[in-house]
Amino acid sequence: MDSQPFETFRSSVSGRSETCPELSTVVGLTVNGKEQTVTTEPQRPLLDVLREDLQLIGTKYGCGEGACGACSVLLDGEVVRSCITPASAAAGRSVTTIEGIADGDRLHPVQEAFAEHGVLQCGFCAPGMVVAAAALLRGTPRPTKAQIVEALNGNLCRCGTYPALVAAVQEAANDVGEANQR
């Protein structure tokens, strides 16, 4: 599943517990290819584990209810909202954050396209957009405009860079396509 329809975000509730923290547990997970062990309350959002425990600050808090996409990461290759994903749900699984999207110093074509074409304004949504777009292109290397819009529709940008983002994803798709043909 490359993306969840927004309707499911709309009805979802925050993963933040309203009660006292449960007893901490040890969670082993792979983050950007590296095995990690964290001691955390199982209901604590994966977002907090990434940002606070693992100092992976590229993944952003935007809403806490999975409705804006700023916290998007890949969990076993699928886009999830890390702000409503409990840490325990990542146990034994593989997480890819924005920090793991590039191939070393070589940016992902989506990152290249976003950076090169003056797409960015404040850039706060960019990590989530990149993660969602990279996931789309892996499953659908030549997406139509409608497929791009559908895949990214759960990601909000308040600076209004949507049209530029769509164009950049289209261009990145061409780059990916050419790379595959080579």
Place this chain on the structure above:
Amino acid sequence: MKTTLSQVQLDPSGAHLDEDRPAQFSLDRRGFLQTLGAGVLITVAADGASAQRRGGGGRGPAPIAARIHLGEDGSLTVLTGKVELGQGARTEVALAAAEELRIAADQLRVILADTDLVPDDGVTAGSRTTPGTIPAVRRGAAAARDVLVELAARQWQVDASTLAVTNGAVVHGPTKRRLTYAELAGTGSLDEALGRSIPDGVELTPVAEWKVLGVSTPRANARDLVTGTHQFPSDISRPGMLYGKVLRPPSFGATLASVDLAEAQALPGVTVVRDGDFLGCVAPTAFAASAALAAVAKSATWKTVPQPSSDELWEYLREHASGGRSGDGKEVRAALSSAVKSLSAEYHTAYLQHAPMEPGVGVAEWADGRLTVWVSTRGPFPVRARLAQTFGVSADQVRVIVPDSGGGFGMKSGDDVALEAAHLAKAVGRPVRVQWTRREEFTWAHFRPAALIEVRGGLDATGALVAWDFVNTNSGGSAVDTPYRVSRKRCEYRPSNSPLRQAPYRALAATANNFARESFMDELAVAAGADPLAFRLAHLDNPRLRAVLEAAAARFDWTRLKAAAKPNVGVGLSCGTEKGSYVAACAEVAVDRERGTIDVRHVCEVFECGAILNPSNLRSQVTGCILMGLGAVLREEIRFKDGRILNPRFSQYEVARFEDVPELDIHLLNRPDLDSVGAGETPIIALAPAVGNAVFHATGVRIRSLPMEGAALRKA
């Protein structure tokens, strides 16, 4: 010992400050020179007068808009008090300085919004960076260039007028001699060269000769943004930092009657801080702090007070409006009553949340009695003043740093979250980060004011506008005046007692005033039996406004589309001016009367703001305004009852998404002959009335309230 920039010690943890920011913590004013390195500091007054002095500290009598540091190692640094919230200020400042210094923009660094280093250039608001700060930066950079030319002239014993400056070097054409800025700065003669005043009339590069300004330039830190390595205020972390949460009342105006802290205090690692009405929890993780706060909140009892609800908003604002109507009301009334046709209408716009992607956040650290706060704010110096006042220290003991932030749109005052973080950090003796949740932001931050607008207009027998009476209650006076020719008019703003905390929004009240005026002009055009475009042009003298309107109509093919009537499909147009820039928009919509929804299919917008400084960024700002405006036109509305916000979440407060984006035709009308003015606000004001007028054309239903979708459209 002289310290150059390259020798400044970075913070040992390495990961806490922007790469391009001098990473020296607890810097006092005396440390200024050590941070920037030896060299010359040129300060540029905001009012046009130039002054310079060596070293840091102190202020001239006039507000200082910028400082430009010319290091003895040839490094160039521009420092201003503006903040980067996504609008492109950092790049624009770099382009302006680079243009006058004849270098590439990436050959200098820009330091924004660090109160220890930058001059107080006021709040980043009102589209003032472009018309205020940018000319000052250009003057300062041109002055620095002239100093370097003077040095070279002296060294070569030639007349300065025979020298040219290119690529960061002074060149003497006849002898092909060349000295780079670094070579000139290293001669040690800078001080002497600056012994006399820089003339106020320092020569700026004419637009026709621009090589850096006027060229599309993306963000210098784009790579950091797309890789997630840029540190937004939310990403600032300090050694030993803890996480804080602050107790909020359940409703506006409620006061704490009783609370039991025992359960929260017993939680491991948790400190509960109480100081009068201020109550917060600090813990090693945000989750633990939230859990502790939940335990506190569960035990709290509150004394509530009655609060108005959004259902009764318009009557409430009307009843609480202050001040009577003024001016020539009598003449307007007379003109209205003698008009052949007169109309009156009432327009409403809802409270909005600015909803920048990054909610409010602050990190505070006390060290040796000195407070440093990293915060997302449009006013670093007002925040510093408030922190100093609150904690009883001098302003010099407080440093406010604003890392490039995740959006603002007028709302980010930042003082609340800065105070909360500083309060908690002081109490626990450790750095503390306070990150507002989206719900907190949608409740306790500021809102775009709601507007109640009453408008009346009269036409004579020829269909000419002869009377205009326009009163905005509550939302503000921006663009309250009409640009149209009318013999008798009254345009005014009456404050009211807003039930919600208000802050400027993009273009302030111009969003509401332009919506009401341009919609009502359409109503008058219908009454006059005139085409909306022709009716406007017949009453419009301002050539710049006429130019954008005519250009938009031509690009959109207005006349043909207006005549091509299709069921529930229509076109509308509007125009407006604010903050010295001019905008016109045409829109095509398809209306679904069953569902009460509007599909905005196509928007053509023409915008003119003088000479264009950075075309791609301007296009982004215009696009951003249209899409932010689209959410406000269609769906955005803050609803409240009994002192609570009813929809404090993105899932309930629906801003524009990818799927809402219409076909966009944006045309930037460049006027190199005119001074550049700001562009981040005015492009938003034309959308709502253009869409409303298109809905009327499509359906015959006049929507006089924002947002437009919903019951009014369905049952009307």
